[in-house]
Amino acid sequence: MKNNFGQFNLKENILKAIDGIGFKKPTKAQQRLIPPVLAGRDLVGESETGSGKTHAFLLPIFNSLDPNADYVQAVITSPSRELADQLHKAFSDFQRELAKVDHAFASIRIANYIGGSDRQKQVEQLEKHQPQIVIGTPGRIKDFLKNNFLLVNQASFFVVDEADMALDLGFLPDVDAIASAMPENLQMLVFSATIPENLNPFLKKYMNDPVLEEIPSSTIISPTVNNYLLATKSKDKNQVIFDLLTIGQSYLTIVFVNTRKRAVELSNFLADQGLKNAQVHGGVEPRERRRLMRQIRNGDFQYIVATDLASRGLDIEGVTEVINEDIPSDLDFFVHRVGRTGRNGRPGIAITLYGPDEEDEVDQIEGLGIKFQPKQLKDHKLVDAKDRNRRKHRRITRKDFDPELHGLVEKKKHKVKPGYRRQIKEAVKLKNFRDKKISQRTAARRKKHK
Structure with missing residues (x-):
């Protein structure tokens, strides 16, 4: 069966590579975003994580790439190392498929410049050859530009991925510095889950009459996810989470907590109970975090304890269950957390723990259209509980x-x-x-x- 990407008039070798990675039908985001990118327009794409936006710029970049041109042709910034690794994997996977049908692309160099990696080794490689595609975090790319290791004066594409996250994390000045080093006639693409007002000056400064595409979400949470609500009352949360993890129904569970300190405490508690788990939070050293992510993707861990660093845009395959130890202070992160499971139409479970002082937050989440199923732990099983809103229905x-x-x-x-x-x-x-x-x-x- 042929894929439906032929509607975009992509080159034949690109269409064959799309078959190779198993894509059949463009997502809603790809339908809207690919045409203006192929037309050479600057673009601001407002689309949530998991919408397929990565390939909305990946495919046009490869479609325009000259495999015989030995200089930087595209630069993509990502606000976190994990997201950069994810982008690098997507580009590398596509290159491998493309090289099978067009050998000229076998020699394409795709660099991943992130903090915590071997800077000296990367500098030595840059002195020999410039990559055709650059992916990385703003700080490392800015460093290489400042020291004239990386040359971007002939680049055709500049992609700013997860721009609102870059703004939140304070990386926008670095992105600004990178943009100022790029040629004036390049095509600039900015992708973001939201477009905060503070981002607008940056967009106006560098973009030329951009196309604005807002891709609405059909559902705020995947319909394949069951959202369970569990009242903790005065119970010990450590024990509650341990009991949930040892029910034995999950293949891979992420437990989200609100602070780095709490992640360490809970992780250590679970380890003391014999549950091997990975900690993913800002306090883990970059190299250790990359090693952990490789182990997670290799299936070495069944349990992950994470802060919201991992809730935004991080694609971990096979997450069957998410547990929210607390409701996050920013409810948008609730959506990002739960979005780690139920991907690509697969079933998932999200369990949210709440205390008596979090009734208002639960109401706000329900106000977003999320329907909770009340549950309780009984005899080491998760069973139905009484509706927390039952009193509201009394006369x-x-x-x-x-x-x-x-x-x-x-x-x-x-x-x-x-x-x-x-x-x-x-x-x-x-x-x-x-x-x-x-x-x-x-x-x-x-x-x-x-």
Whole structure:
């Protein structure tokens, strides 16, 4: 069966290589993004992780690449080492397939310049030959440009991947420095899950009448993912997570925590219980992190304890289960976390632990259109639990009755001190203000993900 990429008028060797990597039908993002890139337009593509946007620029780059030209033709920046490794793998995999049908591409050099790698070895290689395709983190690429090791004066493409993440991590000045070293007539492509307002000055500075393509998500969470909600109450979270991991249903589980310190604590606890696991967080040295990622991809670990460093754009094959120890402070990260499982139509499970003080956050997530199934641990099994919202469905006999405020009133009724009425009024005012803010945030998130 032929693939459907022929509609883009790609070269015959590119179409054969697409067959080789097993692609049959373009994703929604590829349908929208590939044509303007092939037309030579600058482009800003707003598309979420997992939409297929990598090949929306990979295919046009290879389609335009001159295998006989011994100079840098494309530069791609990535905000993290793991994402750069992922991009490098995608480009290298495609090159291997392309070389099978067109031997001229066998000698194409695809470099991956990231922090934590052997800088001196890379410098020595650059002194011998310049790569045709450069992938890397902004800091290392900027370093090589500043010292004239890397020459980009003839490049045709500059791709900024995950631009909003580069902004969040403070790498935009480095990306700016790279862009300023590029030729004026190159084609610039910027891809991002969102386009923050602070990114606009950079886009206006370097892009020439860009095409703006926003690829809406059909569903905020893959429909193949079952979202379970588990109340921890006063239970020890270490023990709860250990029990969840040892139920024995998962092939590969990522446990997400909110801080680096907590990742270390939980990882050590699980190791003490005999569960071999990998830690993925900002405190792990770059070389160690790359070694861990290779081991993870080789199937050496069944359990991963990670901070949100791993939730954004990191493609780990075969994740069957995600556990959120806490609800992240930025709810967008909840979407990124859960998006690690249920990829490519496969089933997945996402279990979110929550405490009594996180009811509002759960409401906000549900406001995004995510439906939770309440669960509880019983006899070392995950079984159905009562709906946390069941009280909301009871008949309320008094208008605007609020159980939380009713409890405050009942508490104050007996043995009251002077001024208790004023205290109740202030509590009502504070509660109303808080509910209004939650409503506004929920409405904003619903609008964002429409």
